[in-house]
Amino acid sequence: MFKAKIFVNYKPSVLDPKAQVIQNTLTRLGDDNVSHVLVGKYFELTLSAASQAEAEQQVARICDEMLANVNTETFKFTVEELAVAE
Template sequence: MFKAKIYVNYKPSVLDPKAQVIQNTLRRLGDDNVQDVLVGKYFELTLAAADQAAAEAQVARICDEMLANVNTETFRYTVEELAVAQ
């Protein structure tokens, strides 16, 4: 069993209105030192895959086909093998 942790964010060239609202609000609250805000999506998947490479390939495909809009978003992920309870 493997656990995938997936992070999806807008590409740097895409305006993120939610992040802009958060940054503007922080400035109004006096947090002028916040230089940038990044808003994204986070997913966790538990996979029954044959090995690490198969799990990573499956996660990459899922991200590319469903979880991220590759025109406007980027994604990154980690895949860790889960300890088997005995």
């Protein structure tokens, strides 16, 4: 069993209105030392696979086909093997 932790964010060239609103609000509240806000999506998947490489390929495909809009978003992920309880 493997656990994938996936982060999806807008590409740097895409305007993120939620992040801009948060940054503007922080500035109004006096937190003007915050220079960048990134808003994104986070997913965790638990999956069975024969190997780490196979799990990583499956997660990359899932991200590319479903979890991220590859035209406007990027994704990164980690896959770790889960300890088997005895």
